[in-house]
Amino acid sequence: MALGRLLAVLLAASVLTGASSQAQTTSAVSAAGRGAVARPAAEGVRSTLPAAVSAAHLTVDGQRTRLTFDLTRGVEMRAFALADPYRVIIDLDEVNFHMAPRAPERRGLVRTFRFGLFAPGKSRIVVELTGPAIIERALTIEGGEGRPPRLHLDLVRTDAEGFRRALADRAVSNLARRGDRETLGPRLSQRPEDDGGPPIVVIDPGHGGIDPGATAPSTGDEEKMIVLDFAKVLRDKLAATGRYRVVMTRDRDIFIPLADRVRIARDARAHLFISVHADSIGGATESARGVTVYTLSDRASDADSERLAERENKADAIAGLDLSEEPSEIADILIDLTRRETRIYSANFARTLAGEMRQVTRMHRLPLRSAGFQVLRAHDIPSVLVELGFVTSRRDVEMLTSAIWRDRTADSVAKAVAQFFATRNGTVAPAARR
Numbered sequence: 001m002a003l004g005r006l007l008a009v010l011l012a013a014s015v016l017t018g019a020s021s022q023a024q025t026t027s028a029v030s031a032a033g034r035g036a037v038a039r040p041a042a043e044g045v046r047s048t049l050p051a052a053v054s055a056a057h058l059t060v061d062g063q064r065t066r067l068t069f070d071l072t073r074g075v076e077m078r079a080f081a082l083a084d085p086y087r088v089i090i091d092l093d094e095v096n097f098h099m100a101p102r103a104p105e106r107r108g109l110v111r112t113f114r115f116g117l118f119a120p121g122k123s124r125i126v127v128e129l130t131g132p133a134i135i136e137r138a139l140t141i142e143g144g145e146g147r148p149p150r151l152h153l154d155l156v157r158t159d160a161e162g163f164r165r166a167l168a169d170r171a172v173s174n175l176a177r178r179g180d181r182e183t184l185g186p187r188l189s190q191r192p193e194d195d196g197g198p199p200i201v202v203i204d205p206g207h208g209g210i211d212p213g214a215t216a217p218s219t220g221d222e223e224k225m226i227v228l229d230f231a232k233v234l235r236d237k238l239a240a241t242g243r244y245r246v247v248m249t250r251d252r253d254i255f256i257p258l259a260d261r262v263r264i265a266r267d268a269r270a271h272l273f274i275s276v277h278a279d280s281i282g283g284a285t286e287s288a289r290g291v292t293v294y295t296l297s298d299r300a301s302d303a304d305s306e307r308l309a310e311r312e313n314k315a316d317a318i319a320g321l322d323l324s325e326e327p328s329e330i331a332d333i334l335i336d337l338t339r340r341e342t343r344i345y346s347a348n349f350a351r352t353l354a355g356e357m358r359q360v361t362r363m364h365r366l367p368l369r370s371a372g373f374q375v376l377r378a379h380d381i382p383s384v385l386v387e388l389g390f391v392t393s394r395r396d397v398e399m400l401t402s403a404i405w406r407d408r409t410a411d412s413v414a415k416a417v418a419q420f421f422a423t424r425n426g427t428v429a430p431a432a433r434r
């Protein structure tokens, strides 16, 4: 055993010595949990195909844990740490992950890790830690002599105070970068008038990429794919009528922050926003089943809804977004008035939607509920969040993954959308909205 470990250390040492000078520069700035940027290890041989990550290895040596990913070629990468919970985020060029969906490993400082597409051209690995740790080294190194190019993440145990200090360093270096970031606040009162075109419906398939949402215990089906499949069918049905313009917040397996979903709807000047999800409940059980339609409220209609909104609102944290500097909404009496009106429209649509869906599919015992969902917060766009069913129910999962069910249920949603705009156009002119 001792000999094996010695060989491993020697091999690792030779790998590091063989690394390019750029990679070594990187290792110097990556100390103390600071963001580290590494250049591609093999710059001359960039192909148009995304690189692939083919394997992960975890080695623990005393206080040090090394997580290594085998690559098909070098990629740009950057690593940083976050607290609550303790984790390390590795951002890299878009890569294909040829590995099992989630690593069950829990060794040394690594509890587990997830990966997926984070933004166009950008992939992300989120490493959940067992406790506070500092990024000692984060870099990609060239392959050679039968070795693949690799991405190394070296973590060293620290205490909460050491972690906090490393994080504070990073916050200072980030301030400048954040300065020019667009926020939701100033744009609230700058909404352009409607242009008189067809109503715009935004469909928002929940989760995606690095954030799988709920997973069916019986089949392993993931919420992010279930809701994307449904959203695509709904999009095609609405578009086929020729009566709406349809915008998707995502149409592939990619992560979109919650605030960006709202922003996409506002930028599109949406008249209706439909977020699509699938629920789960602790432990596989058949007791909770069926569709629930949620609207926004400051106080949740019941404890289950409150917990659900908390879970759904965690999507950004799951994907490793740092939420410490999110803008707070500005107070404005006109916005309050619009918000009140929007909530009435949202509630009307929720009722219509539940009425149509109940004709074709199973509904939850309490199908109309409300809670503080981040994604429903546009003050001037009627918004609902539909939980299509429970992935924790074997029978619901059968439904949710059936093409026939999708077709029938999307039809009922399309009917509700038609009704919503039919009554709306008869009563309130679009100009009443700001």
Ligand code: ZN
Binding pocket: 206, 207, 213, 214, 223, 277, 278, 312
């Ligand atoms: Zn969800």
